[in-house]
Amino acid sequence: MEGMNITMTLLSCLAFMTLVGYISYQKTKGEVNTQDGYFLAGRGLTGTFIAGSMILTNLSAEQLIGLNGSAYGYNLSSMAWEVTAGVSTIIMALIFLPRYLAGAFSTLPEFLRDRFDDTVRRMTVILFMVGYCFITIPSVLYSGSIAVLRLFDVPTLLNMSYEASLIVTIITVGSVGAIYAVFGGLKAVAVSDTINGVGLLIIGILVPTLGLIALGDGSFSEGLSTLVNTDTEKLNAIGSEDDPVPFGTIFTGMILANLFYWGTNQYVIQRTLGAKNLVEGQKGVLFSGYFKVLVPFMMMIPGVIAYHLYKHESLPTIDLAYPHLVKEVLPQYLSGFFLAVLLGAVFSSFNSLLNSAATLFCLDVYKPMKKNKVTDSQLIKVAKITSIVIAILSFIT
Template sequence: MDSASVPFAALDYIIFGVYLFIIIGLGLWVSREKEGRQKDSSDYFLASKSLPFWAIGSSLIASNISAEQFIGMSGSGFRVGLAIASYEWMAAVTLLVIAYFFLPIYLEKEIFTMPQFLEQRYDGRVRMLLAIFWLLVYVFVNLTSVLYMGGLSMNIIMGLPLWGSIAGLALFATAYSLYGGLKAVAWTDVVQVVVLVGGGLLTTWVALDAYGGSSTGPVGGLTQLMGDASNRFNMILFEGELMYQNDEGVTQDAYQLLPGLSVLFGGLWVANLFYWGCNQYIIQRALAAKNLQEAKRGLAFAAYLKLLLPLIVVVPGIVAFALDAPIQRGDEAYPWLLGQYVGTGFRGLAFAALVAAIVSSLASMMNSASTIFTMDLYRNYVEEEVSESKLVRIGRIVALACIVVATLVAPQLADLDQVFQYIQEYTGFVSPGVLAIFVMGLFWSKATPNAALVSAVLSIPLSAAFKFLTPEIAFLNRMLIVFFVSVALIVGISYVENRGETHPKAIDLDDVEHDSDPIFQVAAFGILGITAALYVIFW
């Protein structure tokens, strides 16, 4: 057993077992259909388009927050500090942009998937290419990394074998989501987000209390931490300001991960707009909303939760750094802290929070991958006149196949240092070109299918070329450069093809309903104000 692992007491197992029973039971219960009625594609892939704002917001966060954040972002917090929280705080602002500008168009088009939108705006070639891109990213980047980091946490905390832990997480996610589809995922996420936020805050509270000593409490512990590790509480990092050692003992500049003001005005916008506005397993919740008003409010609710999350997923990593944790990998920081400082009973709840984050993301990715394969590839290119019941059956088979492949690949990530950065950089090979296609398709009437296709095809080669030819450029800045190159390609090719004429499939923005909801507007001003204050405080 690993030296950092701490055996669970009987009470911990009971608490964790109760959580497993509730999630699986709830997932199966909400998946039921009335007698004589079978699920159709809208039920399975879009939860019957019935989700209220609080279910949308909860499911967005539960799907987004996973081992990638609990383990990966805490690992980055251990190495580079609070600056990594920009991925959370800037995401809150990005959600408002998506809610106001992107969502009204998506919902008006009544789409199931992001590739389906691309066919409506461009053509079937763009749809097929992007569908294949997303399937590969979901299986070989997202699912595998979440499974690996979840398995790593169980290995460190409970001393379980890495392979067995990965397989167990995959089995749990499959048990409650495979039958019910998005409805099971979304409604269990309401419970999952309560568990992950509550249990996550508990871990931070206990860690800060231990750091500050019982006489000062968690607030005093945080104050002491900000003094002892002051260089880990800067949001904007400049070149040479913060050097750290990676797992191989090589000294690196944190600027390469978070390049100064680019986190506010540069490449992080490319990463966030792609993730929150063009990513099937995220935007699918909004597509399942009752209406536009509920969808926008759901994104605002999610944005408030994003502002809270660095306290849960970054601060523990900084505490582990200040405690000089005896760990070899940055991604071991959170499991080490959980095993060492969270007591009996509370450990079961805190670990349930971590597992809630993992399995909710796995279930979401499985469902979205199956949605893309079924609705974009199978129905379009294999069997156009397919029955609704067969679409659901194909969706289940594909979801199962995706999780099996990811389970086999996940252990191969064990040699990486900060898996969170691996996810960001290699997703960034695809995101600049894809975001350019969406932005120009949504808001520029002259963009042509051939221009979009070229942008999609060249996104990975361009990103790879910049990575290997200009390694001195931070990857967020490379993403921004590739995005602007992709936009320039779309503009140039479209003008050559169309001679400046509006494309027949262009979106008429004047016809798009925007819904002036005062509750959303007030919520949006609050989010912007809090985000600005956080950056002023931790500049």
């Protein structure tokens, strides 16, 4: 019976991932043969795809574990990282984005060259490329794969050792993400992100709902009453100096860090540069900020629910709170869908980083080096090779 459940989980996971891949292919077929088509989705992205891609690029499996673990072990103070992003997205939409789109820029370094000079552009490219290739991409791939292993007990699922399962997960996530980035360009990334984002939203609502029902012994209202009236210190969002996010840090750097991330980080803002127009771009960015404000309810309340359910069980680590809750409340028939969404969340961040790194290299290094005398087909070929090389480096790193 267990073997049948594992088979059904893997088959349903594969089916959903295949559906996402097919839809992404149909949406991008014949649209990635030009520079703008490959790197900026033909500058035709609507607000829905921009918001879906930005959110899923930002959220990943390790955040499901980390934020819920923080809520389980401490309180809701870590929500500051999420809700303050709303302020940054407003600034991005109203101040930065109009300037980016007015100049029809393809990358942030290109904007900085226009604002300052080529020296600033080159320095920014070096910082982004080194950071993406040797720090961000490998860490996102590794931490995301670790999260999937913890959430879904992949060693048991595949009947393999932990080390072997980690290698398989890394290669699987990296390979699938690379396929979207290499062959589909930014539009394939945005489309797949949006579909997986809908899946993540469904899971994000379903898990706390089922958790509250379990907490109330079958009654949602009883579970909600227990949540808001028992151990209420767990719902405190004003962090003390001993909490993961002390309240003062919000005003001494967190908002600036969020402003960099949402307003000037190439792999996040690239989909806004491909907006159909300013209105669609602003809608996408503001929708992203709206959903970031909702993140604590989907990614932290389950941790509080887990505390009420398992506080007497002494979990080995707070990072096991969310996996334990999911295993207890999520129906078996949804396990494959859940696994597919988790994998989608991980390779979303990976393929976005890969696509942006290739974009920076091609448009801010290779093209200027050739004195702009390069055809679109040559540029796209170089981008695909660059993406493959960076992907392989990330596996090794």
